Every structure is written in structure tokens, then in C-alpha cells.
Amino acid sequence: MKREELIQKWLDHALSPEELEAFKQLDDYEELTKMQTALQYFKAPEVDVNSAYNTVTTTKKETSKSTTWLMPLLKIAAILVIGFGTYFYTTLPTLTTHETVVAHKTRVELPDTSEVMLNAVSSVSFDKDAWTNKREVNLNGEAYFKVAKGKTFSVLTDDGIVTVLGTEFNVKQRNDLFEVFCYEGSVKVTHNDKNVVLSPGESYGILNGKEFRYEEENLKEPTWIRNESSFKSLPLQEVIQEFERQYNVTVEAKNIDTSQIVTGSFTHTNIDTALQSITLPFNLKYQKKQNSIILKRD
Amino acid sequence: MPKSLQDTICNEVLFSNFFKKHYQSLYSYLYYKFGDYLNPEDKTQEAFTKLWQNCGKVKPEKAKSYVFTIGNNLMLNEVKHHKVVLQYQKIKPKSHTNENPEFLMQEQEYLQKLQRAIGNLTESERTAFLMNRVEGKRHKEIAAILEISTKAVEKRIYRALAKLREDIEEL
Numbered sequence: 356m357k358r359e360e361l362i363q364k365w366l367d368h369a370l371s372p373e374e375l376e377a378f379k380q381l382d383d384y385e386e387l388t389k390m391q392t393a394l395q396y397f398k399a400p401e402v403d404v405n406s407a408y409n410t411v412t413t414t415k416k417e418t419s420k421s422t423t424w425l426m427p428l429l430k431i432a433a434i435l436v437i438g439f440g441t442y443f444y445t446t447l448p449t450l451t452t453h454e455t456v457v458a459h460k461t462r463v464e465l466p467d468t469s470e471v472m473l474n475a476v477s478s479v480s481f482d483k484d485a486w487t488n489k490r491e492v493n494l495n496g497e498a499y500f501k502v503a504k505g506k507t508f509s510v511l512t513d514d515g516i517v518t519v520l521g522t523e524f525n526v527k528q529r530n531d532l533f534e535v536f537c538y539e540g541s542v543k544v545t546h547n548d549k550n551v552v553l554s555p556g557e558s559y560g561i562l563n564g565k566e567f568r569y570e571e572e573n574l575k576e577p578t579w580i581r582n583e584s585s586f587k588s589l590p591l592q593e594v595i596q597e598f599e600r601q602y603n604v605t606v607e608a609k610n611i612d613t614s615q616i617v618t619g620s621f622t623h624t625n626i627d628t629a630l631q632s633i634t635l636p637f638n639l640k641y642q643k644k645q646n647s648i649i650l651k652r653d
Numbered sequence: 654m655p656k657s658l659q660d661t662i663c664n665e666v667l668f669s670n671f672f673k674k675h676y677q678s679l680y681s682y683l684y685y686k687f688g689d690y691l692n693p694e695d696k697t698q699e700a701f702t703k704l705w706q707n708c709g710k711v712k713p714e715k716a717k718s719y720v721f722t723i724g725n726n727l728m729l730n731e732v733k734h735h736k737v738v739l740q741y742q743k744i745k746p747k748s749h750t751n752e753n754p755e756f757l758m759q760e761q762e763y764l765q766k767l768q769r770a771i772g773n774l775t776e777s778e779r780t781a782f783l784m785n786r787v788e789g790k791r792h793k794e795i796a797a798i799l800e801i802s803t804k805a806v807e808k809r810i811y812r813a814l815a816k817l818r819e820d821i822e823e824l
Contacts (some may be wrong), residue, residue, distance in 0.1 A: 366785060366810050367792045390817065391786060393760075393767050398787045399681035408672050412665075512679055544671045 358383070421523060452480040455496075458602040458623075460579075465492070469508065470501040474527075475600040497527040499577050501627055502540075516548035524553075525577040534560040534595055536569075538576060553632060562589070578620060585620035594621070595650075604625055605647045611639065662716045663708040671716055672701060678798065681725050685783040686776045687728045700724035709808050718800060763821075770820035781806050782813035 361378045363372050365387070370378055378384060453463045455473050463471040463479060466486040471479055477496020482489070488510040492500075501523045502508045510526050512519040512531035517526055522540025527533070535544050537553035538584050544551045551559050556571040569587050578585045584597050592613035595606045601623045619636060621629035630641050635648065642649045662668050677695065683693035700723040704711060711719050771779060781799065784790045784807075792810070796803040 362814070363807065363811065367807070368789060369791070370784075385715060386818070388764070390767065390821075393764055394783070394786045397685075397768075397771065397783060399677075399684035401688075402677055402680050402697070404673055404676045407676060407694075407698055407701070408669065410704050413666075413673070414702050414705070429791065481676060519804075 362387070370393045386489065449484060450480045450493075451483050452478060454478040457600055465490075467503050467505055471505045472499040472501075472580055474498060494526055494528060497525070497529065497579070499523070499525045499580060515544055518545065519544040523576065528538075530564045531592070532560070532589075533562075534558065536574075537576065540573060562593075575586065579623070582623040583620050584623065587617075587618050588616050589615050591637070593617075594619075597627065598633065602629070603646070606650060607647060608650045610652060611650055660712065661709050662704065662711050662713050667704065668708065668715060671713070675717055675720065676701065679720055681784070681788060682721065682780060682798065683724050683728055685787075686725075686780040687732055688772075691728060691731045693724075693728065695722050696727040699727055721798075766821050767817070770817045773820060774816060776814040778809045778816070779795075781809040785810050 358381055361370070361374060361500060362383065364374060365378055396484040447458065453471075455461050455475055455477050457476055459475055461473045463473055465471060465481065466483055467490070469490075471492070473479060474497035477494070477498055477499060479495075480493045482490060485491075490502075490506055491511060492509070493511050495512070498510075500508075500510065500519075502519055504520070505522075508519050510530040512526065512533065513592060514528050517524065517535055519542045522542060523538040524540075524542045525534075525536045525538070527535075533546070535553065537541060537555055538556050538622065541555075542553040543562060544553065548652065553559055556573055558569045558572075560567045560569070567588075582603065583588075584594075586594050586597075590613060591608075591611075594617050595608060598604075598621060599606055603623075604626075615637065617630060617633075617636070621632045623629070626643075631646065634641050638653045640651045640653050642651070655716045662671060663756060679700065680697040682692055683696055703723050704720050707765050771783075774782065775801045781795055784793070784795050786796070790798075792806045799806070804810060
């Protein structure tokens with residue numbers, strides 16, 4: 356038998372006894388056995404199968420239980436997040452907001468050159484992108500609008516909606532007071548499904564849920580634009596609140612009936628003059644302390 | 654073809670038998686192929702853990718190639734950066750008195766040469782060769798484990814032997 360064949364058979368552990376004898380006669384025999392002995396040092400170490408088995412079978416309990424119910428939940432959560440994200444991103448309007456703080460007024464120009472004068476502690480917001488289709492402004496507080504001619508223009512407040520075509524008007528929405536005054540053109544006020552149309556000089560107001568109207572008056576613009584707040588037949592507390600907004604102070608009215616009706620005005624430029632114009636008609640006295648003012652009976 | 658009684662390997666007895674039959678075998682395979690350096694035991698354990706966790710998806714007749722493939726892939730992920738050095742087990746030299754120090758040194762030298770030569774083999778040659786020489790497996794058995802033909806195993810082993818002899822001669 357050929358040498359190579361013998362080695363092949365040896366490699367396959369398939370030598371017959373006679374062949375083994377022949378193999379031993381080969382020149383290579385010694386070298387091959389030497390290698391064979393040495394190779395035993397390279398045997399893979401024995402692993403502890405039993406302890407490995409325990410480790411593997413216990414890991415299942417820890418991992419699989421938590422993943423089986425968590426995975427579907429995570430999938431759903433991910434879909435919801437993506438869904439809502441895109442929904443809000445694509446559908447929610449990008450609102451531009453302008454705000455004023457106490458004792459500040461500001462002028463806001465709308466995309467179509469309509470103008471908004473914003474009184475103290477008020478805010479307007481509108482959607483710039485949708486402006487050409489929908490002229491809509493959200494208002495909180497008091498503002499005077501000079502609307503450029505064009506499509507319907509709406510002012511949305513918590514108390515009602517004011518709709519116009521092109522005109523000048525003032526909207527005041529403070530706590531329990533809602534007041535619209537028309538200066539030019541015509542204005543439609545919608546409050547609780549009720550529509551009222553105002554002509555120049557007319558006004559419409561709601562105080563504590565009750566409607567009221569002022570007498571017609573010929574004014575060009577609200578007085579607060581010229582730094583003077585004026586009131587007609589409104590409770591004293593409305594005046595005090597407006598005073599606080601204009602001067603950044605707190606007013607304490609002790610033992611005073613703040614529901615008394617006031618007609619009058621106060622300036623925004625001089626606190627003493629303003630206080631006098633509020634207190635004198637009622638025979639009240641005032642004390643100034645840092646950021647608060649105390650009103651007392653004389 | 655015999656139809657398997659169990660659809661999956663989830664059955665505990667089935668898995669336990671499978672585990673005891675193939676755990677050492679997979680470990681040795683990874684050890685011969687990649688050496689001790691990259692912790693083949695961890696990979697073996699991980700492969701079997703994966704099988705146990707996904708036992709519902711694996712048919713019993715596919716389980717063996719499942720763990721071998723996973724073990725192999727886990728090793729490959731790590732092996733990229735490292736050259737394999739097959740560490741031979743440090744077995745203490747026999748305390749024969751008639752072996753003089755020179756002989757012992759020669760033996761050590763020979764082992765080092767052999768180690769280097771084994772490291773120079775290709776993975777497939779080394780795996781087949783060591784399974785054959787060290788574990789005493791026949792060509793047919795190795796072919797079954799590696800899922801290749803007996804002829805291919807034969808060739809690999811013979812080529813490996815030739816390479817080793819040549820390398821040791823040179824060194």
C-alpha cells in the first residue's frame with residue numbers, strides 16, 4: 356500500500372492491524388507520532404456543561420418574561436409617538452404671539468398691514484402661514500384694532516367672537532368684563548350664539564354675564580391709546596384692576612364697597628394724579644407703600 | 654425522512670439532551686477555530702441561551718446548525734481585529750527522572766513551533782485537523798458537524814498536516 360494512502364487512513368483512524376504495521380514501517384512514523392502526542396496539549400479544555408446548562412436555562416426566565424409583553428407595548432408606543440408627532444407637526448398652526456406685561460403697551464402689525472395696539476397685560480396670537488385664508492386673532496386682554504380692508508377678520512376671545520370686514524374697534528376682555536367698542540365701519544359680536552351688529556360709536560358689553568350698552572359717542576379711538584383709561588358706569592373694582600395693570604402696583608381697598616359705579620378716567624403717566632382722580636370722587640384717602648397702595652375711607 | 658415528534662426544542666428534556674450532546678462539541682469547535690483568546694466559552698453559552706430564548710422558532714433538527722451558526726457569528730464579530738493564538742494547555746512536564754533538562758527544553762521548543770504552525774493554518778483547516786487529531790473524530794463525524802462533505806474534510810486535514818510538517822521543518 357502506498358505511503359500517502361496509509362497516512363490518509365491513519366488520519367481517518369481507519370487503519371486495519373496489518374496496515375498499522377505497514378504504517379509503523381514508514382519513515383514518517385516517528386515524526387507523526389511525535390506530533391500526535393504533542394497535539395494532545397492543544398485539546399480544548401473541558402467545559403462544565405451542567406453549570407452552563409443551569410445558567411442558560413435560568414436566563415430565559417429573566418429575559419423572556421420581560422420581553423414578551425414589553426416588546427409589543429414598545430412597538431405600540433413608538434407608533435403612537437411617531438403618529439402624534441407628525442400629526443401635531445403638520446396640522447398644528449405655528450402661532451405668532453405678542454404679549455405685554457404690566458404698565459406696557461405695544462403696537463403689533465399683522466401680515467396684511469392691519470394694526471393692533473395692545474394694552475397692558477394682554478396678548479394676541481395669530482397664524483402667520485394661514486393668514487391669507489383666515490384672518491383670525493386670539494385675544495386675551497384689551498386691544499384696539501385697525502383692520503385693513505379684505506376678507507373677514509375675526510377676534511377670538513374667551514367670551515365671544517368679534518367679526519369685521521374692515522374697520523376700527525376696541526375689544527376688552529378682562530376676567531368678568533367683555534367690552535367691544537366700534538369706531539369705524541361695522542362690527543359683529545358673537546356671544547353665546549347671539550349676534551349683535553355695532554355701528555360707529557356703538558358699543559356692546561357684558562359684565563358678570565349681564566349685557567350692557569353705552570350711549571353712542573363720537574370718538575376716533577379708545578382713550579387708552581393716549582395713555583388715559585376711561586370708564587363709564589363700571590364698578591370701582593374694574594377701575595382698580597385696570598389701575599394695577601397700568602402702574603404695576605397692588606391696590607388694597609379696605610372697607611370699601613368696590614362695586615360702586617364709577618364714571619371717569621385716570622392717566623397712565625402720573626400715579627398721583629391718577630390716584631387722585633380715582634379717590635376724590637369717593638372721598639377716599641390713599642397711602643403709598645413700595646409696590647402697594649392702600650385705599651381708605653376718609 | 655423521520656418525522657420529528659416535537660415541533661420545537663422548547664421541551665425541557667429535549668433541550669437538556671441536546672445541550673449535553675452538543676455543548677462541549679460547539680465549544681471545542683469554536684476553540685479550535687478561533688483559539689482561547691476571544692473567550693469561546695462565553696460565545697457557546699450565549700449561542701445556547703439564544704436557542705433557549707427562541708426555542709419556539711427552532712425545529713429540533715435545525716437546532717444544531719442554529720447554535721453553530723450563532724456561535725460562529727458571535728466569534729466572527731470579535732475576531733476581526735485579533736490574530737488567533739491557540740494557547741496550548743499548560744500541562745506539567747512528567748516528572749520522569751530519566752528525561753534530562755535538554756530534552757525537556759527541546760520538547761518545549763517543539764510545542765512552541767507547533768503552536769505557531771497551528772496558528773498559521775486557515776480556520777477551516779485548523780478546525781477540521783484538531784477535531785480529527787485531538788478529539789479523535791473520524792472524517793465522517795467531522796463532516797456531519799461542519800455540514801460539509803467527507804471529501805472536503807479529508808482534503809482539509811491532509812493539507813493541514815502537510816502545512817504543519819513543512820512549517821515545523823522550517824522553523
